[in-house]
Amino acid sequence: MSKADLLPGTLDLLILTTLKRAPLHGYGIAQSIKRVTDEVLTVEEGSLYPALQRLLLQGWVKAEWKVTETNRRARYYALTPAGRKQLGMEVSKFEQMMAAIGRVLADAGEA
Amino acid sequence: MSKADLLPGTLDLLILTTLKRAPLHGYGIAQSIKRVTDEVLTVEEGSLYPALQRLLLQGWVKAEWKVTETNRRARYYALTPAGRKQLGMEVSKFEQMMAAIGRVLADAGEA
DNA sequence: TCCTATACATAGGTGAACTAGGGTTCCGAA
């Protein structure tokens, strides 16, 4: 059945999109996605942190240690200009694919 | 950049949807998807045939050797009742996820 | 005769996401 917490291939998109509003720490990113989607999409920590490492390596985000409102050390991630550009590309690629899949689904609908 | 011929996790959905219209052989499935999506989505044979094997094993499709209009031996795949039911579940799951991702994208749009 | 399109299939590699853990600090309740 494959439970699947999210659609494969969309994790980077979700993270970058979430960071577009404001810099956020890892835990906050996961909470944000869960909250906005009413828990339809949940990002496991074991998926999230490796993904953030990849994004750091590629220069799409940068990280900075700060203190949270709850007086805790946390690593805040922020979009870089390159990341913002990358996000734009991923969004349009994603929308293109969604449209294509929609055509397949619609095509099967008609007789 | 990741070329990505299709969105991971959507291959079964695309195959089953394509078979909903009528039974079809593997090559025809790939052609159909490519044609309907204007080549946005392309299914590699190395992805397609293993996927069909999985679908056979799970009983969602059945296969039958026939002769094509071009006088060739080909294996025609058809949806089973279980496959039709599975397709329904996958479609609704997919739509739910699309809606959720849409909310994340929209949420970032507003200030 | 040779090339292209049609057609099926598998082996091997890759890489993203999941499972399953390990660790720290802050705070409230018992």
Place this chain on the structure above:
DNA sequence: TTCGGAACCCTAGTTCACCTATGTATAGGA
């Protein structure tokens, strides 16, 4: 006061879907 839970960070190992590359074979046109 200690104990548990929530807020945080992170990695090792596994799995599995998909891709790359390759091999086979036949029909039909140039």
